[in-house]
Amino acid sequence: MADPWSGVVAGLGGGALAAALLSDNNGLPAMAMKGVSALDGRDVLESHRFPYLPETINDTISVEYMTKNPPGSSHSLQQWASNGGRVLTFEVRLVRDMEVADEQAEASVATKILPADPDSDIVGAPGRNPNIPYYISWLRSFCYPDFLKDGGYSLIDPPPIALLYAKNLRWNEDGSDVIWAVMNQCDVTYNKAFRSGNPKDVTVSLGFAQVVQNPGASAGSRVRFKTRTDMLKARDAMTVGSTGRKPGVTPIDSTKP
Numbered sequence: 082m083a084d085p086w087s088g089v090v091a092g093l094g095g096g097a098l099a100a101a102l103l104s105d106n107n108g109l110p111a112m113a114m115k116g117v118s119a120l121d122g123r124d125v126l127e128s129h130r131f132p133y134l135p136e137t138i139n140d141t142i143s144v145e146y147m148t149k150n151p152p153g154s155s156h157s158l159q160q161w162a163s164n165g166g167r168v169l170t171f172e173v174r175l176v177r178d179m180e181v182a183d184e185q186a187e188a189s190v191a192t193k194i195l196p197a198d199p200d201s202d203i204v205g206a207p208g209r210n211p212n213i214p215y216y217i218s219w220l221r222s223f224c225y226p227d228f229l230k231d232g233g234y235s236l237i238d239p240p241p242i243a244l245l246y247a248k249n250l251r252w253n254e255d256g257s258d259v260i261w262a263v264m265n266q267c268d269v270t271y272n273k274a275f276r277s278g279n280p281k282d283v284t285v286s287l288g289f290a291q292v293v294q295n296p297g298a299s300a301g302s303r304v305r306f307k308t309r310t311d312m313l314k315a316r317d318a319m320t321v322g323s324t325g326r327k328p329g330v331t332p333i334d335s336t337k338p
Contacts, residue, residue, distance in 0.1 A: 119239040121297060125241050139168075166293075167260075168288065169288070213280040217283065221267050223240060262291045267286075269283060
């Protein structure tokens with residue numbers, strides 16, 4: 082069967098360049114995720130790219146203070162206790178342009194006029210024609226444990242730790258593009274379906290809590306808390322060429338609260 086994109090591909094010079102131009106975000110892995118075991122750090126869920134960048138990403142942090150209330154005082158005293166960590170929330174959009182190949186005979190007239198393999202390298206480019214049930218199953222897998230056999234005993238393998246990659250976002254405290262987190266929300270909304278019942282448009286609302294555990298590290302270094310020094314070093318490493326001009330320093334002269 083002839084590929085309806087062949088003329089477009091040829092006009093763009095063919096090959097990988099054309100595929101990149103026809104795909105979302107110029108074919109770059111703008112945001113992706115994989116899962117590692119919370120027991121020993123081994124890879125347990127393969128890495129996949131999100132078809133589209135989320136429209137918004139909410140990144141909040143909880144800072145916990147103990148409050149002391151001296152009698153007759155004008156203010157309570159704030160004593161820092163700990164940080165509650167960061168919480169990330171965003172939506173992943175899964176939209177399929179074409180019916181799956183097995184159902185095309187029952188699809189619309191437009192599809193019959195423009196027949197194509199929906200899973201071809203070009204038509205199935207990231208963002209254009211994802212396997213929606215596969216994506217949902219993959220995302221939901223970050224919420225489930227597993228049970229491993231160790232001799233005559235069953236060992237519980239908790240839900241995996243997600244490694245969230247966002248190109249050039251530098252959202253880790255150390256300035257890297259990867260955050261380690263556990264998924265605590267995966268809500269699926271089915272917006273549209275094909276006549277066959279196959280999902281066409283789905284929104285998945287995801288929530289994550291950042292973690293500092295690295296189960297694959299050596300004993301004694303499996304927990305690494307984040308510090309202000311991490312952030313200052315990362316800030317100083319951000320050059321004008323890679324992130325833009327640094328803001329000027331504004332002097333603030335104050336010696337009293």
